[in-house]
Amino acid sequence: xxxxxxxxxxxxKPSETLSLTCAVSGYSISxxxxxxxxxxxxxxxxxxxGSIYHSGSTYYNPSLKSRVTISVDTSKNQFSLKLSSVTAAxxxxxxxxxxxxxxxxxxxxxxxxxxxxxxxxxxSS
Amino acid sequence: AIxxxxxxxxxxxxVGDRVTITCRASQGIRNDLGWYQQxxxxxxxxxxxxxxxxxxxxxxxxxxxxxxxxxxLTISSLQPEDFATYYCLQDYNYPITFGQGTRxxxx
Numbered sequence: 001x002x003x004x005x006x007x008x009x010x011x012x013k014p015s016e017t018l019s020l021t022c023a024v025s026g027y028s029i030s031x032x033x034x035x036x037x038x039x040x041x042x043x044x045x046x047x048x049x050g051s052i053y054h055s056g057s058t059y060y061n062p063s064l065k066s067r068v069t070i071s072v073d074t075s076k077n078q079f080s081l082k083l084s085s086v087t088a089a090x091x092x093x094x095x096x097x098x099x100x101x102x103x104x105x106x107x108x109x110x111x112x113x114x115x116x117x118x119x120x121x122x123x124s125s
Numbered sequence: 126a127i128x129x130x131x132x133x134x135x136x137x138x139x140v141g142d143r144v145t146i147t148c149r150a151s152q153g154i155r156n157d158l159g160w161y162q163q164x165x166x167x168x169x170x171x172x173x174x175x176x177x178x179x180x181x182x183x184x185x186x187x188x189x190x191x192x193x194x195x196x197x198l199t200i201s202s203l204q205p206e207d208f209a210t211y212y213c214l215q216d217y218n219y220p221i222t223f224g225q226g227t228r229x230x231x232x
Contacts, residue, residue, distance in 0.1 A: 036221075046161075046169065046212055048221040061220045062126070095168055102175070107155045109175035110216035115168035 002026040004096050004116035012090075012123050018083040022096030022116060023076075029054050030074045034099035036112060037070060037081045039092040047092075051099050052079055086123045093118040127151050127215050131224035137232040138203055146198045146227045148213035153193045157217035160189055160198045163226075164209045172211075173198065205231075 008020035022035070029035065036051035050060040052070045060068050064083070072079040083090060097112035128151035138144050148158065156176035161169040171180045173189035176196055186201040200207055208231050213224040 045226045046163075046214075046223040048223065051221075059219045063220075097168075100174075104156060104175045104178070107157055107175075107217075109157060109159070109178070110221070111159045111171050111174040111180075112161075112169070112214075113171040113180065115170075118168050 002098060002114055004098065004114060006094060006096050006116045006119040008119060008121070010120060010122060012086055012121060013125050014087055014123055015085055018081070018086050018090060018094075018121055018123070020081045020094055020096075020119065020121070021078050022080070023078045024098075025077070027098070028074075029072060029077050029079065033101075034059075034110075035072065035079045036097050036099045038095045038097060038112065038115075040095070040118075041089075041092045049081065049083075049094075088123050091121065091123045093120050126220050127154060127217065127222050129213055129215055129222050129224040131211075131213055131227050133227060134225065135228040135230065137230045139232045140203050140205055142203045144200045144203055144229065146211055146213075146229075148191075148196045148198070148224050150194045150196075150215055150217075154215045154217035156192050157215055158189075158191070158196050159214045159216065160187075161212045161214060162207075162209045163212065169212060203229075 003025045034051040037049040052058045067084045069082040095118045097115040101110045130149045158176045160173040163169040177189045211227045
Protein backbone atom coordinates (compact mmCIF):
# COMPACT_ATOMS: atom_id res chain seq x y z
CA UNK A 1 0.00 0.00 0.00
CA UNK A 2 1.52 3.27 -1.14
CA UNK A 3 1.54 6.02 1.46
CA UNK A 4 2.76 9.60 1.31
CA UNK A 5 3.53 11.89 4.23
CA UNK A 6 4.32 15.60 4.04
CA UNK A 7 6.62 17.24 6.56
CA UNK A 8 8.09 20.67 7.15
CA UNK A 9 7.65 23.91 9.08
CA UNK A 10 4.08 25.00 9.70
CA UNK A 11 5.04 28.66 9.91
CA UNK A 12 7.18 30.60 7.45
CA LYS A 13 7.99 34.30 7.51
CA PRO A 14 7.17 36.54 4.55
CA SER A 15 9.94 36.73 1.91
CA GLU A 16 11.49 33.49 3.16
CA THR A 17 11.50 30.07 1.49
CA LEU A 18 8.90 27.40 2.20
CA SER A 19 10.42 23.91 2.25
CA LEU A 20 8.44 20.69 2.42
CA THR A 21 9.31 17.03 1.98
CA CYS A 22 7.09 14.15 0.97
CA ALA A 23 8.19 10.74 2.20
CA VAL A 24 6.92 7.79 0.17
CA SER A 25 6.45 4.31 1.61
CA GLY A 26 5.23 1.13 0.00
CA TYR A 27 6.64 2.03 -3.40
CA SER A 28 10.07 2.93 -4.73
CA ILE A 29 10.13 6.32 -6.44
CA SER A 30 12.89 4.94 -8.70
CA UNK A 31 10.38 2.50 -10.21
CA UNK A 32 8.55 5.25 -12.05
CA UNK A 33 5.59 7.65 -12.02
CA UNK A 34 5.48 11.38 -11.66
CA UNK A 35 5.09 12.81 -8.15
CA UNK A 36 3.21 16.02 -7.59
CA UNK A 37 2.51 18.90 -5.24
CA UNK A 38 -0.93 20.49 -4.95
CA UNK A 39 -2.04 23.22 -2.57
CA UNK A 40 -5.31 24.56 -1.19
CA UNK A 41 -5.66 27.96 0.51
CA UNK A 42 -8.04 27.90 3.46
CA UNK A 43 -11.62 27.72 2.25
CA UNK A 44 -10.61 27.73 -1.42
CA UNK A 45 -10.02 25.35 -4.29
CA UNK A 46 -7.11 23.19 -5.40
CA UNK A 47 -4.07 24.44 -7.30
CA UNK A 48 -1.48 22.21 -8.95
CA UNK A 49 2.04 23.40 -8.16
CA GLY A 50 4.21 21.01 -10.11
CA SER A 51 5.31 17.44 -10.72
CA ILE A 52 8.59 15.56 -10.94
CA TYR A 53 9.59 12.27 -12.55
CA HIS A 54 11.94 9.90 -10.76
CA SER A 55 14.65 10.92 -13.23
CA GLY A 56 14.30 14.54 -12.15
CA SER A 57 12.28 15.85 -15.10
CA THR A 58 9.87 18.52 -13.89
CA TYR A 59 6.73 20.40 -14.86
CA TYR A 60 5.76 23.57 -13.00
CA ASN A 61 2.69 25.75 -12.90
CA PRO A 62 3.63 28.91 -14.84
CA SER A 63 1.93 31.01 -12.18
CA LEU A 64 4.54 29.83 -9.66
CA LYS A 65 7.40 28.73 -11.88
CA SER A 66 9.78 31.57 -11.01
CA ARG A 67 9.59 30.66 -7.31
CA VAL A 68 9.22 26.87 -7.30
CA THR A 69 11.78 24.09 -7.23
CA ILE A 70 10.79 20.43 -6.93
CA SER A 71 13.50 17.83 -6.42
CA VAL A 72 13.67 14.10 -5.82
CA ASP A 73 15.95 12.03 -3.60
CA THR A 74 15.61 8.42 -4.65
CA SER A 75 18.05 7.25 -1.97
CA LYS A 76 15.65 8.49 0.71
CA ASN A 77 12.54 7.69 -1.36
CA GLN A 78 11.24 11.22 -1.03
CA PHE A 79 10.66 14.36 -3.03
CA SER A 80 10.68 17.98 -1.97
CA LEU A 81 9.15 21.37 -2.65
CA LYS A 82 10.79 24.74 -2.25
CA LEU A 83 8.79 27.93 -2.75
CA SER A 84 10.75 31.15 -2.43
CA SER A 85 9.75 34.71 -1.57
CA VAL A 86 6.53 33.63 0.09
CA THR A 87 3.69 35.98 0.97
CA ALA A 88 0.46 35.56 2.86
CA ALA A 89 -1.11 34.38 -0.40
CA UNK A 90 1.00 31.23 -0.14
CA UNK A 91 -0.73 30.22 3.09
CA UNK A 92 -2.35 26.88 2.27
CA UNK A 93 -2.59 23.20 2.96
CA UNK A 94 0.10 21.57 0.83
CA UNK A 95 -0.50 18.05 -0.46
CA UNK A 96 1.83 15.62 -2.16
CA UNK A 97 0.47 12.88 -4.40
CA UNK A 98 1.53 10.20 -6.84
CA UNK A 99 0.65 11.06 -10.42
CA UNK A 100 -0.47 7.85 -11.99
CA UNK A 101 -1.11 7.35 -15.68
CA UNK A 102 -2.64 4.87 -18.05
CA UNK A 103 -3.59 4.44 -21.68
CA UNK A 104 -7.12 4.66 -22.95
CA UNK A 105 -8.36 4.59 -26.53
CA UNK A 106 -7.23 7.89 -27.95
CA UNK A 107 -4.97 9.15 -25.20
CA UNK A 108 -3.17 8.83 -21.91
CA UNK A 109 -4.88 9.68 -18.64
CA UNK A 110 -3.11 11.06 -15.60
CA UNK A 111 -4.47 11.14 -12.08
CA UNK A 112 -3.40 11.92 -8.54
CA UNK A 113 -3.68 8.91 -6.25
CA UNK A 114 -2.84 8.37 -3.47
CA UNK A 115 -2.45 11.68 -1.65
CA UNK A 116 -0.70 12.60 1.56
CA UNK A 117 -2.80 13.89 4.42
CA UNK A 118 -1.69 17.46 3.77
CA UNK A 119 0.20 19.96 5.89
CA UNK A 120 -0.88 23.51 6.67
CA UNK A 121 1.76 26.15 6.04
CA UNK A 122 1.04 29.62 7.32
CA UNK A 123 3.01 32.61 6.09
CA SER A 124 3.17 35.21 8.81
CA SER A 125 5.69 37.30 10.66
CA ALA B 126 -3.87 27.41 -19.31
CA ILE B 127 -7.08 25.46 -19.81
CA UNK B 128 -9.90 26.81 -17.68
CA UNK B 129 -12.24 24.33 -16.03
CA UNK B 130 -15.68 25.61 -15.05
CA UNK B 131 -17.91 23.56 -12.80
CA UNK B 132 -21.61 23.99 -12.28
CA UNK B 133 -23.34 24.40 -10.02
CA UNK B 134 -20.97 25.86 -7.41
CA UNK B 135 -23.18 24.42 -4.69
CA UNK B 136 -26.05 22.01 -4.61
CA UNK B 137 -28.53 20.85 -1.98
CA UNK B 138 -29.93 17.36 -2.29
CA UNK B 139 -31.47 14.58 -0.23
CA VAL B 140 -30.37 11.04 0.46
CA GLY B 141 -31.51 8.87 -2.42
CA ASP B 142 -31.49 11.69 -4.98
CA ARG B 143 -29.79 11.44 -8.35
CA VAL B 144 -27.26 14.26 -8.71
CA THR B 145 -25.32 15.53 -11.70
CA ILE B 146 -22.35 17.92 -11.63
CA THR B 147 -21.02 19.44 -14.81
CA CYS B 148 -17.51 20.47 -15.80
CA ARG B 149 -16.71 22.44 -18.95
CA ALA B 150 -13.23 22.92 -20.39
CA SER B 151 -12.19 26.07 -22.21
CA GLN B 152 -10.85 23.91 -25.04
CA GLY B 153 -11.12 20.29 -26.09
CA ILE B 154 -9.36 17.89 -23.73
CA ARG B 155 -10.34 14.52 -25.26
CA ASN B 156 -11.17 12.31 -22.28
CA ASP B 157 -8.38 13.67 -20.09
CA LEU B 158 -10.56 14.50 -17.10
CA GLY B 159 -10.81 13.23 -13.56
CA TRP B 160 -13.21 13.74 -10.66
CA TYR B 161 -12.22 14.02 -7.01
CA GLN B 162 -14.19 14.05 -3.78
CA GLN B 163 -13.00 16.04 -0.79
CA UNK B 164 -14.42 15.97 2.71
CA UNK B 165 -13.60 18.67 5.28
CA UNK B 166 -10.09 18.37 6.66
CA UNK B 167 -9.22 15.49 4.33
CA UNK B 168 -7.20 15.07 1.18
CA UNK B 169 -9.06 14.74 -2.10
CA UNK B 170 -9.97 11.23 -3.18
CA UNK B 171 -9.88 10.04 -6.78
CA UNK B 172 -13.27 8.86 -8.04
CA UNK B 173 -13.07 8.85 -11.84
CA UNK B 174 -10.21 9.12 -14.34
CA UNK B 175 -10.17 9.27 -18.14
CA UNK B 176 -13.65 10.84 -17.95
CA UNK B 177 -15.51 7.60 -17.25
CA UNK B 178 -13.19 5.03 -15.62
CA UNK B 179 -14.16 4.24 -12.05
CA UNK B 180 -11.24 4.09 -9.65
CA UNK B 181 -10.90 0.77 -7.84
CA UNK B 182 -12.88 0.69 -4.62
CA UNK B 183 -15.22 3.56 -5.56
CA UNK B 184 -18.93 2.65 -5.33
CA UNK B 185 -20.69 2.04 -8.62
CA UNK B 186 -23.27 4.76 -7.89
CA UNK B 187 -20.59 7.17 -9.11
CA UNK B 188 -20.22 7.50 -12.87
CA UNK B 189 -18.59 9.90 -15.28
CA UNK B 190 -19.30 10.77 -18.88
CA UNK B 191 -18.38 13.24 -21.57
CA UNK B 192 -15.63 14.00 -24.01
CA UNK B 193 -14.06 17.06 -25.59
CA UNK B 194 -15.25 20.05 -23.57
CA UNK B 195 -18.28 18.87 -21.58
CA UNK B 196 -18.24 16.33 -18.79
CA UNK B 197 -20.56 15.14 -16.05
CA LEU B 198 -20.25 13.35 -12.74
CA THR B 199 -23.42 11.52 -11.71
CA ILE B 200 -24.25 10.04 -8.35
CA SER B 201 -27.17 7.72 -8.94
CA SER B 202 -28.52 7.54 -5.40
CA LEU B 203 -26.98 9.86 -2.83
CA GLN B 204 -25.73 8.30 0.37
CA PRO B 205 -24.99 10.22 3.59
CA GLU B 206 -21.25 9.81 3.09
CA ASP B 207 -21.43 11.49 -0.36
CA PHE B 208 -21.98 14.98 1.02
CA ALA B 209 -18.67 16.64 0.19
CA THR B 210 -17.02 18.95 -2.32
CA TYR B 211 -16.29 17.62 -5.80
CA TYR B 212 -13.57 18.83 -8.15
CA CYS B 213 -12.84 18.09 -11.78
CA LEU B 214 -9.27 18.11 -13.08
CA GLN B 215 -7.93 18.26 -16.62
CA ASP B 216 -4.72 16.43 -17.40
CA TYR B 217 -4.75 17.04 -21.16
CA ASN B 218 -1.77 19.33 -20.88
CA TYR B 219 0.32 21.29 -18.42
CA PRO B 220 -0.45 23.18 -16.33
CA ILE B 221 -2.86 20.71 -14.83
CA THR B 222 -5.93 22.66 -13.75
CA PHE B 223 -8.86 22.03 -11.42
CA GLY B 224 -12.40 23.25 -11.53
CA GLN B 225 -13.45 25.58 -8.73
CA GLY B 226 -15.40 22.86 -6.93
CA THR B 227 -19.02 21.94 -6.30
CA ARG B 228 -20.19 21.76 -2.71
CA UNK B 229 -22.86 19.11 -2.24
CA UNK B 230 -24.94 19.74 0.86
CA UNK B 231 -27.76 17.95 2.61
CA UNK B 232 -31.21 19.41 1.94
